[in-house]
Amino acid sequence: MSQYVLRRLLIAIPSLLGISVVLFVVLALAPGDPFSELATNPNVPPEVQAALRAKFGLDDPIHLRYLHWLNAMLHGDWGFSFVSRMNVDTLILQRLPATLYVIGSAQILALLIAIPVGVYAATRPYSLFDQIANTLAFVGFSLPTFFTGILFILIFSVTLDWLPFVYTTDIKGTGIHWVLEMIRQAIMPVAVLGLFQAASMTRFVRSAMLDVIRLDYVTTARAKGLGQTKVIVKHVMRNAMIPVVTLIALQMPAVFGGAIVTEQIFRIPGIGSLLISSILSNDTPVVMAVTFVFACLVVLFNLIADILYGWLDPRISFR
Amino acid sequence: MLDKELRSMIGQVKDGRMDRRGFIKHMAAVGLTAPLANQILALGGVAMAEGASTYKPTKRGGGGALKLLWWQGPTLLNPHFATGTKDQDGSRLFYEPLASWDPDGNMKLVLAAEIPSIQNGGLAADGKSVTWKLKPGVKWHDGKPFTADDVVFNWEYASDPATAAVTIGTYRDIKVEKIDDLTVRLLFAKPTPFWADAFVGAPNCIIPKHLFADYKGAKSREAPNNLSPVGTGPYKFVEFKPGDLVRGVINSDYHMPNRPYFDTLEMKGGGDAVSAARAVIQTGEYDFGYNIQVEDDVLLRLEKGGKGKAVYAVGGDTEFIALNFTDPNTEIDGERSSMKTKHPLFSDPAVRKALSMLVDRESVKKAIYGRAGRTTANFLNGPEKFVSKNNTWEFSVEKAAKLLDDAGWKPGADGIREKDGKKLKLLYQTSINGPRQKTQAIVKQACQKAGIDVELKSVVASVFFSSDVGNPDTYPKFYADLEMFQIPMSQPDPSQHMRRYTSDRVSTKENKWQGTNFPRWVNKDYDAIIAAAEAEMDPIKRAALYIKANDLLIQEVVFIPVQHRLKVEAAANNLVCIVSGWANETDNLFDWYREA
Numbered sequence: 001m002s003q004y005v006l007r008r009l010l011i012a013i014p015s016l017l018g019i020s021v022v023l024f025v026v027l028a029l030a031p032g033d034p035f036s037e038l039a040t041n042p043n044v045p046p047e048v049q050a051a052l053r054a055k056f057g058l059d060d061p062i063h064l065r066y067l068h069w070l071n072a073m074l075h076g077d078w079g080f081s082f083v084s085r086m087n088v089d090t091l092i093l094q095r096l097p098a099t100l101y102v103i104g105s106a107q108i109l110a111l112l113i114a115i116p117v118g119v120y121a122a123t124r125p126y127s128l129f130d131q132i133a134n135t136l137a138f139v140g141f142s143l144p145t146f147f148t149g150i151l152f153i154l155i156f157s158v159t160l161d162w163l164p165f166v167y168t169t170d171i172k173g174t175g176i177h178w179v180l181e182m183i184r185q186a187i188m189p190v191a192v193l194g195l196f197q198a199a200s201m202t203r204f205v206r207s208a209m210l211d212v213i214r215l216d217y218v219t220t221a222r223a224k225g226l227g228q229t230k231v232i233v234k235h236v237m238r239n240a241m242i243p244v245v246t247l248i249a250l251q252m253p254a255v256f257g258g259a260i261v262t263e264q265i266f267r268i269p270g271i272g273s274l275l276i277s278s279i280l281s282n283d284t285p286v287v288m289a290v291t292f293v294f295a296c297l298v299v300l301f302n303l304i305a306d307i308l309y310g311w312l313d314p315r316i317s318f319r
Numbered sequence: 320m321l322d323k324e325l326r327s328m329i330g331q332v333k334d335g336r337m338d339r340r341g342f343i344k345h346m347a348a349v350g351l352t353a354p355l356a357n358q359i360l361a362l363g364g365v366a367m368a369e370g371a372s373t374y375k376p377t378k379r380g381g382g383g384a385l386k387l388l389w390w391q392g393p394t395l396l397n398p399h400f401a402t403g404t405k406d407q408d409g410s411r412l413f414y415e416p417l418a419s420w421d422p423d424g425n426m427k428l429v430l431a432a433e434i435p436s437i438q439n440g441g442l443a444a445d446g447k448s449v450t451w452k453l454k455p456g457v458k459w460h461d462g463k464p465f466t467a468d469d470v471v472f473n474w475e476y477a478s479d480p481a482t483a484a485v486t487i488g489t490y491r492d493i494k495v496e497k498i499d500d501l502t503v504r505l506l507f508a509k510p511t512p513f514w515a516d517a518f519v520g521a522p523n524c525i526i527p528k529h530l531f532a533d534y535k536g537a538k539s540r541e542a543p544n545n546l547s548p549v550g551t552g553p554y555k556f557v558e559f560k561p562g563d564l565v566r567g568v569i570n571s572d573y574h575m576p577n578r579p580y581f582d583t584l585e586m587k588g589g590g591d592a593v594s595a596a597r598a599v600i601q602t603g604e605y606d607f608g609y610n611i612q613v614e615d616d617v618l619l620r621l622e623k624g625g626k627g628k629a630v631y632a633v634g635g636d637t638e639f640i641a642l643n644f645t646d647p648n649t650e651i652d653g654e655r656s657s658m659k660t661k662h663p664l665f666s667d668p669a670v671r672k673a674l675s676m677l678v679d680r681e682s683v684k685k686a687i688y689g690r691a692g693r694t695t696a697n698f699l700n701g702p703e704k705f706v707s708k709n710n711t712w713e714f715s716v717e718k719a720a721k722l723l724d725d726a727g728w729k730p731g732a733d734g735i736r737e738k739d740g741k742k743l744k745l746l747y748q749t750s751i752n753g754p755r756q757k758t759q760a761i762v763k764q765a766c767q768k769a770g771i772d773v774e775l776k777s778v779v780a781s782v783f784f785s786s787d788v789g790n791p792d793t794y795p796k797f798y799a800d801l802e803m804f805q806i807p808m809s810q811p812d813p814s815q816h817m818r819r820y821t822s823d824r825v826s827t828k829e830n831k832w833q834g835t836n837f838p839r840w841v842n843k844d845y846d847a848i849i850a851a852a853e854a855e856m857d858p859i860k861r862a863a864l865y866i867k868a869n870d871l872l873i874q875e876v877v878f879i880p881v882q883h884r885l886k887v888e889a890a891a892n893n894l895v896c897i898v899s900g901w902a903n904e905t906d907n908l909f910d911w912y913r914e915a
Contacts, residue, residue: 031792033785035402045488046833049786055483083402084394084561085540094560153594157602166388166587166598166605169564267589269563277391277562277589281402282781 001310005303012299019295024069027284028062034082034282056082069288079285083278088289091274096256098169099263099270101182102189103255109194110201111248117198118205122213123232133202140199145192149265152188163188167268189266193259197251204247208240242312249305253297369428370421373897374578374910380569382580382913387905388605390595392588394561397545398524399477399484404903407521408609409565409586411905413460413550414524417451417470418515420902422632424702424811426515427907430454430465430525430551430574432501435514446510446856451518453501457574459527460549460556467497470518472528472535481536489517510856513812520810521903524550553579553909562588573909580912593617599889600627606913607896608889609904614753615689618887631690632886634900635701635808635816638692640678640747640762640801640879642671645839647746647798654828655791655798658839662800663741669726670743671876673719674801677765678879680712686761687754692882699869700883701900702811707866710873712880719769728770736770748776748792748799750783755803758881773801788831795832797839805884811901813865814853820877821846840877 034056035049053059057068072079078088121130157165164185171181212218213236221235256271263272271290278286309316376382393409394402401407417431426434432452435441441450457465474495477484484490494506495517505517517523527549534542548556551574554567567584587605595608596618603626611618611629618629646660664670680694693700696710728736728743736743747762749755756777763773776799778792783804791798808816818824819835822842826834845868852864872878888904890896893914897907 031779031782031785031787031790033781033787035786044485046786046835048485048487050831050833051480051487052483052485053786080540081394081561085397085400086395086546086561091561095563153597158597161602164604165594165602166590168585168587169560170558170566170585264590265594267587267594269560269589273589274562280781281394282785 005307008303008306012303016292016296016299020070020073020292021066023288023291023295024066025062027287028065030282033058034284069285073292078289081278081283081286083281083283083286088285091286092271092289092293095269095271095274098167098268099256099272102167102186102263102268102270103193103259105186105190106193106197106259107248107251107255109190110197113194113198114201114205115244118202119209119232119237121202122206122209123228125210130206133206137199137202140195141203143196144261145196145259146261146265148196149189149192149262152192153265156188165266167266169269189262189268193262201244201247205240205244208243209236212236212240238312242309245308245312246305249301249308250298252301252304253294256293256297369434370423370425372427372910373895374912375895376577376580376912379571379573379577379579380582382582384583384585385581385607385911386605387584387586388590388595388598388608389586389588390590390592390608390610392562392586393559393565395545396548396556396559396565397526397542398522399473399482399486399526400539400545401485401522405588407524408903408905410524410548411521411552411903412554412565412567412584412586412908413548413552413556414526415551416520416524417453417518419520419906420811420899421907422897422899422901424899424901426519428454429909430457442514444856446507446512446514448504448506449514450498450502450504453503454574455501457551458572459529459551460570461527461530463527463529465525465527465551466500467503468500469525469528470503471495471497472532473518473525476526476531476535476539479536482539484539486523489523493517510854512853512856512858512861513810513814515812516810521906522809526550554581554584564588575909578909596621596629596889599891600625600629603627603891606891606894607904611887611889612691612754613887614687615691618689618889627889627891629690630888630890630896630898632888632898632900633701634886635699635811635813636805636884636886636900637695637698637700637880638758638803638805638882638884639698640674640803640881641797641838642674642877642879643797643800643802643838644841644877647800652828656796656839658825658827664743664745664800667726667728667738668876669722670728673722673769674766674771675876675879676713676715676719676722677769677771678712678762678881679714679765680881681714682761683758683882687757688882688884691885691887693885695880695883696873697869698872698878698880699813699817699865700880701808702813704862705813705865705869707869707873709866709870714765716765716768723769730770734770735772742772743770744772744774745800746774746776747801747803748778748783749803750780750794751777752780758803786831786833793832795826795834795837797826797837802837803881808901817865817868818849818853820872821849838877840875842871842875845871 035052057065069079080087081091084091117133121133124130153165156163165188167185171178173181218231218236221231260272260276263270264276275287275290389405389408391405393406395406396410398407398410398414401410415429418426418428421427428434430453432454433439435449435451437444453467459465474490476482477486478490480487492508496504498504518525530544530549531542546559553570553573555570557566557568559565565586569579569582573579592611592613596611596613598604599608600621622628642665643656644662644665645656645658646662647656649660651657651659684692684694696712697707699705723736728738731737747759749759759775763775766773782790782792783794785793787793794802794804820840821836824834824836825839826832826837848864848868852861852868855861855864886898886900888898895912895914897910898904899906
């Protein structure tokens with residue numbers, strides 16, 4: 001087992017290096033310039049922009065810049081943002097709590113809806129409940145989050161005036177009031193993201209359950225006189241969850257990566273909005289760091305998913 | 320008229336026979352009002368008036384929270400590193416300049432005790448130095464006194480190339496010396512008619528020497544106070560999250576009486592302009608939103624029964640179409656639009672004149688800019704003293720067609736005019752931005768009617784405005800026949816703005832396209848006018864020279880002005896916000912209050 005994990009981690013190194021090369025080259029080839037806003041400011045002579053480019057090493061050849069970056073990264077130096085002249089790791093850590101809170105809650109909400117609904121729908125396929133759940137799921141994942149987000153804002157903020165649509169990180173007040181406000185302002189973004197995730201996940205859970213529920217061993221279990229609940233939870237679900245675990249594990253990095261569109265709509269200061277504003281201002285070190293962390297998380301969670309398989313299905317062995 | 324009559328009027332103001340307001344009225348009658356009217360008086364020997372304050376509250380604080388929504392939040396809080404106006408806005412919350420600009424372009428004293436003039440000895444008659452007296456008793460937020468050393472330090476800090484400050488352009492060609500603890504003198508290398516650049520306005524705020532002295536030069540990035548400003552402003556710094564949030568709290572030791580009004584301050588970043596307008600005007604979650612570039616009918620709809628309104632500030636920003644005087648389709652030595660070529664179509668002045676008649680400025684205003692735009696015949700639209708009254712514009716497809724007919728451009732079989740085998744086909748580029756694409760469509764339609772084929776091209780703003788030497792789509796390269804955008808005017812003076820188009824500033828491969836003259840227009844008369852204006856200390860003659868420069872740009876159709884654009888902000892109905900078209904939104908924040 002530990003040998004298996006070690007091997008997987010070693011294999012991850014070249015793939016991460018490959019990813020970083022691709023990311024770096026793509027970013028370096030992308031058009032734009034972090035100091036482009038200076039170009040339209042008549043107060044700033046063009047030489048200033050050129051001097052800044054030279055100072056921040058933007059004029060060096062790509063391979064040199066990559067080696068510098070890699071070397072710094074290996075020493076734990078993530079570089080600094082050209083735009084805010086602040087260390088990238090501080091910038092990311094500052095944004096992490098909001099993202100973890102909102103996206104994490106949305107994932108939990110999605111799971112809380114998807115698993116019970118999917119399982120129940122699968123036990124009674126084509127029943128009225130199943131039909132309704134199916135229809136809603138289709139509606140749910142056909143509507144993009146930027147649409148539902150704005151719809152929610154129009155209904156709950158503008159028309160009904162119940163919920164704020166600008167997310168604030170510094171809510172005044174303490175104790176219970178603070179907690180309530182935190183919940184209140186997160187309701188809309190969490191609902192938008194959670195329902196969207198839940199829709200596709202419900203479909204997934206349902207079909208995974210249906211695959212298993214027809215198998216002979218389930219009939220055997222029933223024949224031996226086990227109750228419905230026990231059959232479903234202990235025998236069917238455990239086996240059906242293997243593909244579901246993969247799906248969830250692959251979605252976990254997204255919890256750290258943030259949701260670009262939703263964060264932008266509700267002004268949530270998370271990783272997603274940091275990424276988009278950095279892309280827009282061509283702040284390469286930040287974009288590089290965020291995407292690279294994201295790549296690392298994908299590799300890591302893939303590994304975790306593989307290990308979980310072994311726990312769910314002891315027949316899978318690690319070699 | 321100008322010279323003699325004005326001089327006698329200045330004399331009357333000096334003797335007290337004419338009041339200042341009367342003088343400004345007279346100036347308005349001849350088209351010379353507002354910001355620099357006051358500078359005329361200053362140089363004519365009468366002190367510049369300080370902008371009047373409309374501030375009413377009679378005690379400090381008690382105004383509760385002020386919530387600002389900056390849909391592009393500040394990413395750093397050191398004014399010397401500000402890459403955009405958003406960063407200047409954020410820094411200005413805590414830091415202060417010597418003086419700021421009010422909505423009429425008048426100077427307002429902040430850290431200075433008086434406006435330099437010839438009378439009080441502040442201005443040298445030869446225009447080569449200016450002496451500022453500092454307000455006594457001003458303290459930094461940490462209690463240390465503000466002195467001349469701080470001012471001198473800012474010059475040293477910014478003019479050191481190793482600091483990599485974006486303000487270096489303002490400070491590298493001047494010298495600053497300390498006279499005594501509360502007096503500094505700025506020395507210019509040559510006569511400088513517009514002396515109010517260094518240390519004035521939000522871009523040129525002053526940072527404390529005692530906190531930044533160790534971080535001058537190459538170590539500038541490491542200064543801990545880059546992210547936690549200690550200024551002299553009306554609000555003290557509390558918290559900063561780049562791109563997301565800036566928080567401040569009242570400075571109960573502030574140097575202006577009864578100010579500030581609000582107890583706390585919050586500047587929230589992120590999102591987009593439309594939803595920012597909604598949060599201020601419709602739901603009232605925020606008090607003020609900046610740079611609300613939203614279509615006018617959307618704003619009107621939000622304003623109906625809303626909690627806020629749109630606020631406009633007049634500056635000198637002109638949206639224009641520039642014409643390329645070189646050939647973008649011929650490559651010489653690896654360079655298109657090379658100075659060795661001439662534009663095959665625009666070398667005929669009739670084509671340029673016809674084009675200017677095909678831009679329907681009224682429709683552009685009605686359909687696109689609404690209250691945020693004004694039609695104009697001039698390239699230079701402010702301050703008013705510099706605005707020419709000599710030009711008119713008209714939109715007429717017929718006249719344009721006739722002009723082209725007369726010049727020998729006859730419609731071919733496909734309806735497109737041609738002459739000597741050259742077809743009137745133009746490439747018209749701009750950055751991606753809703754209003755700009757609509758303007759393109761309006762111009763294209765009129766051109767088609769007149770027999771000119773226009774191909775439209777839109778470039779992502781981050782590319783269009785970049786200085787990326789490898790990219791062919793940037794505005795300084797101008798690989799098109801026409802291009803449209805605006806260059807903001809960041810101070811109430813035209814010198815920087817008009818200087819860009821002299822022959823020695825042509826943008827070429829040789830200077831890596833860093834030259835500012837992107838139309839690549841070469842005109843000896845223009846060069847002479849600008850050279851004369853930059854050495855001219857007499858404000859009246861100087862204004863006349865800039866008017867002449869503008870007229871030349873218009874007569875030669877180097878630019879076709881499309882719209883004089885106003886700044887648009889959103890504000891709560893009960894917020895009294897002083898916003899100047901000549902300054903950053905937060906430049907007059909000390910005068911903001913809420914009406915009961």
